[in-house]
Amino acid sequence: MSKRKNSAAAQVTRFFIVLLSVCLIGIIAIFGFKLLPVGGDDTSAPDTSSVLGEPTKAPDTTVPDITVVTSPDTTVDTTAPDTTVPDTTVPDTTVPDTTVPTPPEPTYDLSAWYLTLVNPWNKLSVEYIDTIELTKVNGKQVDVRMVEPLKQMLNDCYEANKTTKNGCEGKPLVCSGFRSQATQENLFTKKINNIKKAKPGISDDEAYALAAKEVAIPGTSEHQLGLAVDIVCCVEHYNLDAQKTKVRQQWLIDNCHKYGFILRYPADKTDVTGIIYEPWHYRYVGVEVATEIMSRGICFEEWLAEQKAQ
Ligand SMILES: [Zn+2]
Numbered sequence: 001m002s003k004r005k006n007s008a009a010a011q012v013t014r015f016f017i018v019l020l021s022v023c024l025i026g027i028i029a030i031f032g033f034k035l036l037p038v039g040g041d042d043t044s045a046p047d048t049s050s051v052l053g054e055p056t057k058a059p060d061t062t063v064p065d066i067t068v069v070t071s072p073d074t075t076v077d078t079t080a081p082d083t084t085v086p087d088t089t090v091p092d093t094t095v096p097d098t099t100v101p102t103p104p105e106p107t108y109d110l111s112a113w114y115l116t117l118v119n120p121w122n123k124l125s126v127e128y129i130d131t132i133e134l135t136k137v138n139g140k141q142v143d144v145r146m147v148e149p150l151k152q153m154l155n156d157c158y159e160a161n162k163t164t165k166n167g168c169e170g171k172p173l174v175c176s177g178f179r180s181q182a183t184q185e186n187l188f189t190k191k192i193n194n195i196k197k198a199k200p201g202i203s204d205d206e207a208y209a210l211a212a213k214e215v216a217i218p219g220t221s222e223h224q225l226g227l228a229v230d231i232v233c234c235v236e237h238y239n240l241d242a243q244k245t246k247v248r249q250q251w252l253i254d255n256c257h258k259y260g261f262i263l264r265y266p267a268d269k270t271d272v273t274g275i276i277y278e279p280w281h282y283r284y285v286g287v288e289v290a291t292e293i294m295s296r297g298i299c300f301e302e303w304l305a306e307q308k309a310q
């Protein structure tokens with residue numbers, strides 16, 4: 001009885017063991033196949049390579065391919081910020097470029113009274129004439145706004161050349177200052193009359209053209225501004241052509257800029273100024289502009305053209 005009971009129980013347990021083992025095999029088989037392809041991607045690569053017959057070359061080429069691809073990718077990434085660095089330096093250089101031309105602009109106000117241009121092509125305006133206020137230096141009229149630097153210049157010229165006489169005595173003198181429109185018209189008319197006397201039968205137009213070469217047409221003389229003066233080295237030398245040889249005149253040419261004056265009609269700029277070489281005619285333009293013009297050897301017209309071009 002007990003043996004049969006035992007054998008029956010043993011048969012039941014054997015059945016369950018078999019069933020369980022079958023189930024386990026089934027579970028292992030299902031999960032095993034599911035797990036295999038996951039890990040099999042790594043193994044499938046050498047498997048296919050082994051099928052191709054190049055088991056070592058295939059993985060060797062894929063591995064360096066990955067490292068080669070990734071290494072240039074990282075070098076491209078490092079070169080990319082390298083190109084962005086010069087990109088930031090380029091706008092840095094453009095910023096000072098834009099700041100460089102800006103400072104000269106506010107430095108000079110070209111409409112300032114002391115920068116007024118009068119020459120054969122630029123007549124003095126009636127509006128400007130109305131603003132002129134005059135005073136006298138050794139009997140000649142000049143603009144009140146430049147009389148102090150003018151007096152200082154004449155004084156310093158005398159002091160600096162006291163010992164070098166060479167027939168020159170006393171202080172340098174202003175022999176021509178401000179001229180009114182009427183004065184300039186009288187000068188011009190006198191010139192025309194002299195030409196007509198010297199050349200009888202000359203036409204009015206020809207006489208006018210000849211006169212204009214020696215005397216400024218009324219309205220175009222810088223002397224009408226009150227900012228121009230003719231200076232002779234001393235009282236004995238009213239022959240203006242002799243001035244270029246005089247020590248005091250040379251001192252004025254070298255030092256006039258310190259007082260705000262320029263030698264207005266240089267020898268090498270007659271085409272630009274429209275006026276012959278005049279080593280006695282000085283024009284007030286202020287110390288800054290005078291220093292720039294005299295140090296660079298340019299004339300007022302050239303300086304103005306540069307400023308207007310900016
Ligand atoms: Zn002299």
Ligand SMILES: [Zn+2]
Nearest residue numbers: 228229230281
């Ligand atoms: Zn003059």
